[in-house]
Each structure stands twice: as C-alpha cells, then as structure tokens.
Amino acid sequence: MKLSPPMYKFWLFMMMFLIMGQLCLLMGAVSPVIFEWEITQLVSCNFVFPLLFDTYSVVFLTVVIIISSWVSFYSNTYMSGEIFISRFIWLVFFFVLSMSLLIMVPSAWAVMLGWDGLGLTSFLLVIYYQNKSSLSAGMITALTNRLGDIFLLINFSLLSGGGQWGFYYITAGCYGLALCISVAAITKSAQLPFSSWLPAAMAAPTPVSALVHSSTLVTAGVFLLFRLVHIIESSELLKYFLMYSSMCTLVMAGGCAVVENDIKKVVALSTLSQLSMMVFSLSLGLSDLAFFHMVVHALFKALLFMCVGIFIYMNGGKQDMRSIGVMWSQAPSVVACFSVSNFALCGLPFMGAFYSKDLIIESMYTFNLGVLPMMMIYIGTGLTLVYTLRLYFAMWGSTEGTPLTGMRCENTYFGGAEFAMVMSVLFCPFVVQLCVSLEENVFVNYYEKNMMWMVLITSFLFIVLVKKRELVLPYKLYHYISGMWFFQKISAQPLSSQVLNTSGKLLMSLDHGWNEIIGGRGAYKLFKMMMIMNQEFQWNLMTTKILSGLMFISCFLVWFLWFV
Structure with a gap:
C-alpha cells in the first residue's frame, strides 16, 4: 500500500521515537555524555557544537517526538481542508527542530538559535489564519517573547567575555547571568507579569496548541531553568522572585479559568497554572519533581487539546464550553479520553500528575515558607479542581444551546491519535520514573496531610454552588478575574498605546x-x-x-x- 505524505511523516517520527526510547532506557544506567565538535576559534572564544546525552535530555526529547508524531497524524484530518497544508507541516517541523536544538545542545549560541526559532515559528503559526484577531495575538506573542530574547542576548554577551559558550561552565556565583536567564525563562513560560500572551496564542490551529502548550514553547523556559537550577539555588532573592511570581500566576490562572467559557482558553489557562507549579518547585530546588511533572503534563495536555480540537471540529468551529453537553452521545470514546486527561490534570490518584503534584505539595512543608505562600498554593490547587470539575460537568451536563446538527467523529486518524496518547498518558510516567529518580522521603503530620482533603472538599462544594447558581460573582469582581487581574489590558493596549x-x-x-x-x-x-x-x-x-x-x-x- 502506497503511503500518503502525512503517513511518511508519521512513520519518520515513530522511528525517531523508537530510537530515542532505546536511548532513554540506556541513559538511565550510564553517566551523561557530551560530544563536542570544535567549529572555529575566534581570538579567545571557542565555537563548539556540543551534544548532551543524559537522562533528562533524552527523556524529554522522546516525549517531544511522541507528541509531535501523533499531532502530525492528528493534523492529517483536522487540517484536511487547508490549501497550504505543506506550509503548515513545515512550520511544525521547524518548530520541533528548534525545540530539539534547545534540549540537546547546551551552548549559548545554539540555545539562542532554538529560542529565536521557537519565537519566529510560533508567531507564524499563531497568525496562520491571517485575520484581525490572529494578527493581534501574534503581535502580543512576538513582542513578549522578544522582550525575553533581550535578556538572553545580554546573557550571550556576558558569556562571550569568558570565552566559553557552554551553559555547563556557568558556576553558582554568576548572579547577573542567573537574573537574565530567569527573566528570559519566565517570559517564555508566561509567568506574571508576562502571562497575557499565552491565552492570546489560542488563535493558532488546535494541533499547534496541542504542541505549543504541552512540550515545546511554554516548557522551553522551564527546561532552561531546570538546567540551571544550581545557579538559582545560590541566590535567595532570585528564588523568592520565582516563587512569588509562580504562586501569583497559579492563583490568577486558576481564577480566570473558573470564569472563562471558551473551552480552548480554559485549557490554555490550565497550562499556565501547571507551569507555575513547575516554576514553584524549581524555586524550592525540587528539580527532579519539576521535570517529572513537566513530562507528565506534556502528555496529558497534548491529549486534552486533541480532544478539545475534536469537540470544536464536531461543533462546527464553536468553542463555547456550554454547547458541548451532547458530545458524550456523539463521541463517547473522545469523551472518555477527555475524562482521562482531565482527571490527570487535577491530580486524581493513580494518575501520573498525582505523584508529582502530591510530592511537590508535601515537600513544601519541609521549607519555612510562611502562611501566605502556603495559602496561595492551597487556593491555586483548589481552583485547579474547580475548573476541572467545571469542564467535566459541562461535558456530561445539559444539551441546551447545543447545535441541532454536528459532524460525526468517525475518522481513523483521530481514533489512532487518541488511543496512542491515552496509552502514553497511562504508561509513560511509569517509564519516566524508571529513568528519573524520585526517591523523596517526605514526612508530614496528620493536619498537614488532611489539609489537602479540606481544600478538595471546599473546591467541590464551591463548584456545586456555582452549578446551582447559588453563588454569583459581582460584575466588577468577575471583570477583574476574567481580565487576568487587568494584566491582559496592561500588557497589551495601554503599553502599545x-x-x-x-x-x-x-x-x-x-x-x-x-x-x-x-x-x-x-x-x-x-x-x-x-x-x-x-x-x-x-x-x-x-x-x-x-x-x-x-x-x-x-x-x-x-x-x-x-x-x-
């Protein structure tokens, strides 16, 4: 049987996935390996091309390839009506190539190439539909990312003074480098005050959102912080800056997702809250837990976006979550996959995210954080459960407002991609746990352990009251929360005006x-x-x-x- 071009791309990605999977298992038993090729030497600067093969880079690149392969497979149907489908595929390919360069090459100039490649291709993908809203969202995305690029260029110039471009040469006392890298990372990972571009990037096609919000663009900043966590630990001021920025982002994104009705933006805001959890754990020095949560989040978030894309596809392009109540009868398999990824998002026991989030919250008790940080983490975790249950109730809720006609989801590409991603969500965390050590001995007392149960019960009661319309937010408070604490307006129209x-x-x-x-x-x-x-x-x-x-x-x- 002659394969179509999308199938060639799919099998190419799968071959790469199998090779990287074998390397992943190998890297769990051997020490990190760095291959360096010297390109040229200019005065006192050595231009080398290093390749770092360790457990973290191989595992994360494997996850990126898994998601990219199934997103390409999924795009074959979702983007079937596009005239310039080859342009879309090439943009996605260069997007993944830029992320691979950032993961595997620990050199400042290579990271700069991958960083700018992600920014350029993300801008081209966000403005893919070329309408007014897409162009506005693309401009906000590009300008915010360029702001982070400025700090990365400053870091690049500081490294050139030492004659070395490798990030592994940076010692723990380089506070200027640490500050520049941290600001660049939080702009790419959309932490406050640079959070407004992430929901705006939803103007891109849904397959792009599945790739951007899972394992590529938004996690690039977290992965860079993970690589340089030893520098962050040496500065108390920088740790507190990342901690409070991530906690405010967690509360802000959770509250905005609770009142948002656009299902695609709700999932995007959930990405924002999970990224803040990763940055929070990195600020505490829990790098392995942050990496494990990043990998697990990439898998279930890609599945969640793919399911949301199918709902939008079947709903005639409508993204209002109040009109998807009939999907359980039209596409039960998609709703089942959506439920798996949704429960993984809120950290349901025996899901992959449960082990990482529970360990992060329990490890928080071993640090003297104070009352305010702990309350913000509790509120953010409770809001995560609230918008997760809101999505669940919308899926199994009333069919009022549902269109009378809709498209059936009876496509092999959709079904194959869903099944593969569900298997990845269920079994990949186990494989990752074999490669990444999570031997965290955390001891908490009775009250600390039951505190999370109180948060969960309170969140459940809150969503029940909202469901029965017994709790209505005032208009000004609703406007404040839905506007991302006015950061959306502050960082967009006022600054530009x-x-x-x-x-x-x-x-x-x-x-x-x-x-x-x-x-x-x-x-x-x-x-x-x-x-x-x-x-x-x-x-x-x-x-x-x-x-x-x-x-x-x-x-x-x-x-x-x-x-x-």
Missing part, C-alpha cells in the same frame, strides 16, 4: 518638526530664501545702476543741448 502616542509625538516634534527646520529640508528652504534675497539684491543693484546710468546720460544730454 503609550508607545504609539509617544512615538507619534516624537514624530511630529522631531521628524516633522525640528528635523524639518534644521535638517535637510530646513537647510534647503534657508538656502533657497538666501539665494532669492541675493538674487533680488543683485537684480535691484543692477536696476539701480542702469537707472543711475540712464539718469546720468539724460542729465548729460540736457546739459549738452542747453549750453551747446
């Missing part, structure tokens, strides 16, 4: 003002006026001389005729 207004005033006062007067055009007018004055003066002088001559001749003729 202030910059544009300032630029307009500078344009009118300088380019169209003083520069016109003292610049080329002003000099031209001045010289032209001086030439006209000189010409008039010369013309007047000549006229005066001619008139004087004529008067002299006239007087001479009168005198001559009178006396002669």
Whole structure:
C-alpha cells in the first residue's frame, strides 16, 4: 500500500521515537555524555557544537517526538481542508527542530538559535489564519517573547567575555547571568507579569496548541531553568522572585479559568497554572519533581487539546464550553479520553500528575515558607479542581444551546491519535520514573496531610454552588478575574498605546518638526530664501545702476543741448 505524505511523516517520527526510547532506557544506567565538535576559534572564544546525552535530555526529547508524531497524524484530518497544508507541516517541523536544538545542545549560541526559532515559528503559526484577531495575538506573542530574547542576548554577551559558550561552565556565583536567564525563562513560560500572551496564542490551529502548550514553547523556559537550577539555588532573592511570581500566576490562572467559557482558553489557562507549579518547585530546588511533572503534563495536555480540537471540529468551529453537553452521545470514546486527561490534570490518584503534584505539595512543608505562600498554593490547587470539575460537568451536563446538527467523529486518524496518547498518558510516567529518580522521603503530620482533603472538599462544594447558581460573582469582581487581574489590558493596549502616542509625538516634534527646520529640508528652504534675497539684491543693484546710468546720460544730454 502506497503511503500518503502525512503517513511518511508519521512513520519518520515513530522511528525517531523508537530510537530515542532505546536511548532513554540506556541513559538511565550510564553517566551523561557530551560530544563536542570544535567549529572555529575566534581570538579567545571557542565555537563548539556540543551534544548532551543524559537522562533528562533524552527523556524529554522522546516525549517531544511522541507528541509531535501523533499531532502530525492528528493534523492529517483536522487540517484536511487547508490549501497550504505543506506550509503548515513545515512550520511544525521547524518548530520541533528548534525545540530539539534547545534540549540537546547546551551552548549559548545554539540555545539562542532554538529560542529565536521557537519565537519566529510560533508567531507564524499563531497568525496562520491571517485575520484581525490572529494578527493581534501574534503581535502580543512576538513582542513578549522578544522582550525575553533581550535578556538572553545580554546573557550571550556576558558569556562571550569568558570565552566559553557552554551553559555547563556557568558556576553558582554568576548572579547577573542567573537574573537574565530567569527573566528570559519566565517570559517564555508566561509567568506574571508576562502571562497575557499565552491565552492570546489560542488563535493558532488546535494541533499547534496541542504542541505549543504541552512540550515545546511554554516548557522551553522551564527546561532552561531546570538546567540551571544550581545557579538559582545560590541566590535567595532570585528564588523568592520565582516563587512569588509562580504562586501569583497559579492563583490568577486558576481564577480566570473558573470564569472563562471558551473551552480552548480554559485549557490554555490550565497550562499556565501547571507551569507555575513547575516554576514553584524549581524555586524550592525540587528539580527532579519539576521535570517529572513537566513530562507528565506534556502528555496529558497534548491529549486534552486533541480532544478539545475534536469537540470544536464536531461543533462546527464553536468553542463555547456550554454547547458541548451532547458530545458524550456523539463521541463517547473522545469523551472518555477527555475524562482521562482531565482527571490527570487535577491530580486524581493513580494518575501520573498525582505523584508529582502530591510530592511537590508535601515537600513544601519541609521549607519555612510562611502562611501566605502556603495559602496561595492551597487556593491555586483548589481552583485547579474547580475548573476541572467545571469542564467535566459541562461535558456530561445539559444539551441546551447545543447545535441541532454536528459532524460525526468517525475518522481513523483521530481514533489512532487518541488511543496512542491515552496509552502514553497511562504508561509513560511509569517509564519516566524508571529513568528519573524520585526517591523523596517526605514526612508530614496528620493536619498537614488532611489539609489537602479540606481544600478538595471546599473546591467541590464551591463548584456545586456555582452549578446551582447559588453563588454569583459581582460584575466588577468577575471583570477583574476574567481580565487576568487587568494584566491582559496592561500588557497589551495601554503599553502599545503609550508607545504609539509617544512615538507619534516624537514624530511630529522631531521628524516633522525640528528635523524639518534644521535638517535637510530646513537647510534647503534657508538656502533657497538666501539665494532669492541675493538674487533680488543683485537684480535691484543692477536696476539701480542702469537707472543711475540712464539718469546720468539724460542729465548729460540736457546739459549738452542747453549750453551747446
């Protein structure tokens, strides 16, 4: 049987997945290996191309390849109506290639290439549909990521002073490098105050969202922080900065997801809350738990986005979660896959995310964090359960507002991708646990252990009250929460309007003002006026001389005729 081009891409990805899986098992038993190829030497700087093969890079690259392969398989049907499907596939390919470069090459210039490659391809994918909302979202995404690129360029210049480009040469006392890397990482991972671009990136096609929000763009910053966690641990100020930024992001994203009705944005905000949990664990020095949670989150979030994409596909493009109540009767297998990924999101026992989130929260008790950080973590965890149950009730809820017609989901590509991702969600965490050591001996007392049960019960009662409409938020509070604490407006329209207004005033006062007067055009007018004055003066002088001559001749003729 002759395979179509999407099938060739799928089997190519699967072959890479099998190879990386074998390396993954191998790396669990051997020490990290670095291969370096020296490209050139310029003065005191060595340009080398290193490849780092250790447990973390191989495991994470394997997960990226798993998700990329099934997203490509899934896109064969979801994007079947597109005219320029080859352009879309190539953009996704370069997107994955940039992420692979960032994972496997621990060099500043290679990370910069991968970082900029992710930013450029994400911008092109967000504006793929080329309408007003997509272009606006793409501009916010590009500008926010470029802000992080500035700090990465500063880091690049600081490293060049030492003559080495490898990140593994950075020691624990480099506070300037640590600050630049941390700010660049939180812009890419959408932590406060740089969170507004992540929900805006939902303008991209759903297969892109499944890839971006699971294992590539948003996790690039977390993976960079994970690689340089020893630098973060050396600075108390930097640890507190990352901790409070992640905790505020966790509460903000959870509250916004509770009141949001766009199902795609709800899943995007859930990504934001899980990223904040990873950054929080890195700020505490729990790097292995953060990595395990990142891998597990990548798997179930890709499955969640794929299921949401099928719901939107069957619903005629509508993304309102209040209109998907009939999906359980039209696509029971998709709803089952959605339920698996949704329960993994909230940390249901025996799911992969349960082990990482439970260990992170229990390990929190071993640090003297104080009351405020612990309360924020409890609130953020409770809000995670609230919006998860809200999605679940919407899936099995009323069919009011559901369209009378819809498309059936009877496609081999959809079914195969769902089955493969469900198997990955259920069994890959076990394989990852074999490769990554999670031997965390945490001892908590009776009250600390039962505190999470109180949070869960309170969250369940809250969603029941909201479901029965016995708890209604005031309009101003609703507007504040749904607007991401006004960060969406602060980081988008006001900043851009202030910059544009300032630029307009500078344009009118300088380019169209003083520069016109003292610049080329002003000099031209001045010289032209001086030439006209000189010409008039010369013309007047000549006229005066001619008139004087004529008067002299006239007087001479009168005198001559009178006396002669």
